[in-house]
Amino acid sequence: MKSSTRNRVFRGVFLTALGLLVCFVVLFLGSAFLYSGPERMFELLSESSARDSIVLSLWTSSAATLAALVFAIPAAYALTRWNLPGKTVIDVLLDLPIVLPPLVAGFSLLLLYAVLERAFSGNLGGTPLDLRFRVPGIVLAQFTIAAPLAVRVLRAAFSEVPERMELMSRSLGQGEAGTFARVSLPMSRNGLVAGTILVWARSIAEFGPILIFCGAVRGKTDVLPIAIFLSFSNGELEKGVALSALLILLGATALVTIRRFRGERARLV
Amino acid sequence: MSVLEWQQVSLDLGEFALRDVSLRVGSGDWISIVGPTGSGKTLLLEVAAGFLRPDSGNVVLRGTNATHSPPEARSLAYVPQDDLLFPHLNVEDNLRFGMRGSRARQAEACNRMANELGIAHLLHRRVDAISGGEAQRVALGRGLLFGADILLLDECTSALDEETRAETGLFLQRWKRDHELTIVQVTHDRSEAHRLGDLVVSLRDGRIETVLRSERPPLVEELPPLIVSNQKGTPDGSSILADQTSR
Numbered sequence: 001m002k003s004s005t006r007n008r009v010f011r012g013v014f015l016t017a018l019g020l021l022v023c024f025v026v027l028f029l030g031s032a033f034l035y036s037g038p039e040r041m042f043e044l045l046s047e048s049s050a051r052d053s054i055v056l057s058l059w060t061s062s063a064a065t066l067a068a069l070v071f072a073i074p075a076a077y078a079l080t081r082w083n084l085p086g087k088t089v090i091d092v093l094l095d096l097p098i099v100l101p102p103l104v105a106g107f108s109l110l111l112l113y114a115v116l117e118r119a120f121s122g123n124l125g126g127t128p129l130d131l132r133f134r135v136p137g138i139v140l141a142q143f144t145i146a147a148p149l150a151v152r153v154l155r156a157a158f159s160e161v162p163e164r165m166e167l168m169s170r171s172l173g174q175g176e177a178g179t180f181a182r183v184s185l186p187m188s189r190n191g192l193v194a195g196t197i198l199v200w201a202r203s204i205a206e207f208g209p210i211l212i213f214c215g216a217v218r219g220k221t222d223v224l225p226i227a228i229f230l231s232f233s234n235g236e237l238e239k240g241v242a243l244s245a246l247l248i249l250l251g252a253t254a255l256v257t258i259r260r261f262r263g264e265r266a267r268l269v
Numbered sequence: 270m271s272v273l274e275w276q277q278v279s280l281d282l283g284e285f286a287l288r289d290v291s292l293r294v295g296s297g298d299w300i301s302i303v304g305p306t307g308s309g310k311t312l313l314l315e316v317a318a319g320f321l322r323p324d325s326g327n328v329v330l331r332g333t334n335a336t337h338s339p340p341e342a343r344s345l346a347y348v349p350q351d352d353l354l355f356p357h358l359n360v361e362d363n364l365r366f367g368m369r370g371s372r373a374r375q376a377e378a379c380n381r382m383a384n385e386l387g388i389a390h391l392l393h394r395r396v397d398a399i400s401g402g403e404a405q406r407v408a409l410g411r412g413l414l415f416g417a418d419i420l421l422l423d424e425c426t427s428a429l430d431e432e433t434r435a436e437t438g439l440f441l442q443r444w445k446r447d448h449e450l451t452i453v454q455v456t457h458d459r460s461e462a463h464r465l466g467d468l469v470v471s472l473r474d475g476r477i478e479t480v481l482r483s484e485r486p487p488l489v490e491e492l493p494p495l496i497v498s499n500q501k502g503t504p505d506g507s508s509i510l511a512d513q514t515s516r
Contacts, residue, residue, distance in 0.1 A: 167320045168353040171340040172367030172415055182366075186357040 032245040036238045044242040052219065053227040053243065060135070060223060061203035064142035065150075068199055072150030073192075077180065079151070080158040081166075097148045102208025105144050109213045133215050138223055141209035150199045157191025158184060194261040201254035205247060271329070272296045272451050273317060273345075273419055278326035280312055286475040287312050287323070294419075299445065299452045301466030303459055309475040310455040311350060314421045317453070318347035330419075346412040350423040350455075352404045354396040360407050361392040367415035382410045385440055387433070401428035406437070413444060420445075422454040426461075438465055 001009075033041070044050060078084065079091070097105055113132055117124045124130050131137035161184050169179040185192070207225035214221040216230055224247055231240030273294040280287045287309045294300050302310050315321045317328055319340035327336045335343055346367075354363050361379060368375045383389040386406040391399055396407065405428050412420060426434045438461065445452055456462050462469045469481040 164320070164349070164351070164353055165355065167318075167340055168347075168349070169355070169366070171318050171320070171343070171345065171347050172411070173341055173344075173369075174367075175339075175341050183355060187355070189357070 029248050032241050032248055035241045040238065041242040041245060044239050045246060047239075049219070049222075050227070050239065050243060053222050053224050054246070056135070056138075057204050057223040060138045061142055061200055061206075063139045064146045064203045065196060065200040067139065067143050068146035068150040068203075069196060071147055072154050072199075076151045076154035077158050077184065080155050081163070094148045094151050097145055098152065102145070102206070103212055106141060106209035106212025109141060109144060109209060132213060133217070133221070135214075135221065137214040138210050138221055141213045142203040142206045144209055145206060146199045146203045149202055150195060153195035153198055154188075154192060157188040157195055160191060161187045190261040194258040197254050197258050197261070201251055204250060270296050270332075272331050273453065274327075274329040275313065275316065276327040276329060278313075278316055278323045278328065280316060280321060280323045282312070282321075285309055285312050287316065288475040289326070290472075290475070290477055291326075292470065292477065294451060294453060296451055297449060298468065299454065299466050301462035301469045302453065302455045302472060303457070303462045303469060304472035304478070308472040310472055311423055312475075313472070314347065314423050314453065314455055315349075317343075318345050318421055319343050320347075344417045345419045345421055346415045346417040347421045348408050348412040348423060348425045350425070350427070352408040354404055354407055354411075356395075356397055358396070359392070360388065360394050360396060360399065363396060363407055364392075364410050364414055366411060369416075378414060379410075382414055386410050386437070402430070402433065405429060406433075409437070409441075418448075418450060420450050420452045422452065422456075424455055424457065427457065434461070441465070 036044075045054070075094075079087065084090065100108075110132070113124070113130070116129070120127075131140050165187065166179050166183055169183040170176070174182060204223075205225060206223075207229070210221065210223060210226060211229070216222065216226045216233075218227075218230055222230055224243055228240045228243045228247070231237070231243065271293045275290050275292045278287050278290045285307055290309070290313065292300075292313075302313060304310050312321060316323050317330075319335075319338060319342075323336065327334050329335065330338075330343055330345070355366065358366070361383075364379045364382060365375050368378065379392075380389065383392055386409065388403055388406050388410065391403055391407070396404060399407070405425055409422070409425050412422075412425075426437050429437060441452070442465065444450065454462070454466065459469070463481070463483045466483055469483060470477055471479045471481070
């Protein structure tokens with residue numbers, strides 16, 4: 001067989017695999033949009049219960065993302081730049097919630113509260129600290145996964161800032177805090193924005209920890225994934241499909257935005 | 270009086286190293302450091318600037334042991350070979366990065382420096398939209414505007430054409446005279462080293478090989494540890510620098 005023919009066969013096999021995979025993804029995601037048609041879908045999403053779920057999802061995931069950033073920005077920077085004792089152990093600990101089955105993460109949160117309950121001699125229930133089966137608990141459940149994920153993606157963003165740039169800033173009189181504010185943060189801005197969007201997208205799609213920690217209560221804890229679960233459980237197939245399509249759309253928008261910022265970052269650094 | 274001193278400094282980074290280097294720079298000196306690629310020239314400056322910490326030995330700044338001082342505590346202006354301009358800032362903001370004082374004074378000094386270095390037309394450009402030579406001039410301007418009394422220059426004119434390089438050399442001489450600077454300059458260009466420096470220190474394999482007074486035979490052949498103190502220009506006055514900076 002000629003070399004050019006071998007190359008054609010090689011490329012053909014690989015491109016076929018790629019094409020089949022893309023077709024599969026398009027079909028299984030696209031079916032949500034084809035199932036009931038755009039008009040019916042819009043009608044279902046306009047129902048007050050769906051609107052409430054959307055609003056609840058938007059604010060809880062945004063709050064969880066914000067809380068995650070408050071901790072993850074300093075944590076990620078410290079892990080990226082400083083030689084900390086036990087860094088490997090810290091790394092593993094922070095990565096653990098990301099790789100755990102989500103249900104286990106939710107169950108672990110409940111266990112944490114069981115331990116706290118003992119520490120409070122059974123008086124935790126009813127206090128503002130008790131977030132179980134309450135809306136603030138949704139934020140905590142989302143935060144449980146969002147914060148470690150944020151640390152991971154922000155570490156990647158900070159590590160793309162050359163350390164020599166920071167040293168240059170310091171040799172021009174800026175201390176570590178000034179250098180962080182004037183060089184490290186702005187230079188990793190696009191990575192930070194892309195990371196934030198990724199964390200938000202992950203938070204809004206969180207299901208397992210919320211189900212375990214806050215339950216699936218219609219009109220109370222039914223963020224979008226819980227609302228989808230309830231819809232399918234109650235035989236409201238069309239509504240579940242419409243909400244699924246909305247989540248797919250949000251995910252796609254997030255990914256497109258992330259790609260745009262990643263491109264910008266490549267140009268900047 | 271010595272303002273900068275390397276005391277038996279050793280640092281091994283594998284490909285690059287410094288081996289037991291001792292060098293003393295007097296106030297107002299212009300020391301040129303030459304040597305082949307990989308001889309440790311840049312390491313010498315980066316150890317002084319606080320970018321690298323020596324494995325052993327000390328860096329003494331203005332009479333104080335600064336070996337473990339962070340870069341921001343050293344008050345040295347370092348102009349590195351790779352410019353290290355901040356890509357998220359435009360040329361003007363890069364120039365003003367290390368400056369203190371009112372914004373109006375900063376702007377005035379910045380404009381004057383930009384005019385002197387021929388980069389006034391670039392002030393509002395992004396730094397990734399200027400040439401290598403222009404970037405070097407911006408980095409030099411930023412270092413000078415920082416206002417330190419000690420200036421470390423690492424191949425800071427290597428991307429400039431001959432004419433601009435000569436102009437920049439003259440400008441640096443004037444600036445040094447007017448601001449009473451001490452300069453340690455790394456260069457590949459031996460003629461430039463002799464033209465600008467009071468003393469030319471030659472490095473090889475991380476060691477000081479020779480020290481030459483400008484355009485003169487070697488003072489010492491083998492020099493670890495070497496002490497270079499406040500010696501200015503050439504005795505016969507042939508050095509441009511000596512003519513312009515003798516005090």
